Amino acid sequence: MKKDNKSNETKVMKQKFSTEIRTVFDKEYVKVFFLDNHDLNEYKMLLEKRKEVKSVSITKSESRAHGGDTLTVYPKPMVDGRALEDIINISLTKYLSGIHEEFVSTVSEVHFNDIENRILSALDSAKASVDLCMAWFTNEKLRDKLLEKKAEGCEVRVIRYKDGVNQSKGVDLSNINHIEIRGERHGIMHRKFCVIDNQTVLDGPYNWTNNAETKNDEDVLVHKNALELASSYTKEFNRIWKLNENENLQ
Known part of the structure; x- marks a missing residue:
């Protein structure tokens, strides 16, 4: 019936x-x-x-x-x-029939200044997950924000380039689920992106380093409600993670 x-x-x-x-x-x-x-x-x-x-x-x-x-x-x-x-x-x-669909448009913004605070603001919105793939990571303030989100119950994963800079100056990731890798083609692992809740993406040339924030001319793009873009980045993140987790999962 x-x-x-x-x-x-x-x-x-x-x-x-x-x-x-x-x-x-x-x-x-x-x-x-x-x-x-x-x-x-x-x-x-x-x-x-x-x-x-x-x-x-x-x-x-x-x-x-x-x-x-x-x-x-x-x-x-x-x-x-x-x-x-x-x-x-x-x-x-x-x-x-009374069923009103909700349509949410993707919002993309590029920032050239005060980038650290833009990233912190984006991370504050995380409710379930943060996946970060970052060539160089020396900014402790951003690391502390990841620890804060982890304490709130978010699943936090980090992929970082395995080189001398990160080994000597990189932030301590011992309390965060992470792996350190080389470039797949025997070069630099140069990727820099972050996916939040599989709907917000941060990408661009900005490394999560102190020099990037205080000395370099940098930019970062923030894409909100970007489900298709976020899914593409998450898929690539998972591919890299699975390829390397058995070797150096911390």
Whole structure:
């Protein structure tokens, strides 16, 4: 009975709007017709939040079967008309059923000054995990923040370059789950990135060192709500970790 009710509900929702794929200059787009046009601006804003949608405009209908205003929806490159039509149908059906989806946009910022505090602020947001892959790590203030997050219950892992600088001047990582490695191609392990809760990424040339903060001209990029980017970095972090953990897991 639950399946029947759900199916009937979907049919009722579909009666409130219909979609039609059209083509202009070999490019597909979707027209959306509504039984009631009073909430057209709300529907427009809803569809504009979809990452697959390039633009949405309110246009006069040229169809005899559907008079009044309609929505004209254009897809982003690599999204065809059929896929766009499916996305529109799912989004509108959920919305008309009272299910309001939340869309969070990625925010990327680049910082050239006060970088240490930018990193500390990002680390303060950590709720579950921090994965750091850093060529050189000599900044004790940043190390202490990792220890603080660990004490709060976050899983903290660090990959650091195994060289003379880190051995003589590097921070003490004995209380943090970490490994020290060489470059895979017999060069320097030069990576510098941090993933927080698999959704925030810090990357750029800035090493977590005192010189980077007080002497060098540096920059760091902070990407918030960057799920796809964070997943790519986490995947690479896990690959490096598994490749080396049996040799020198501390």
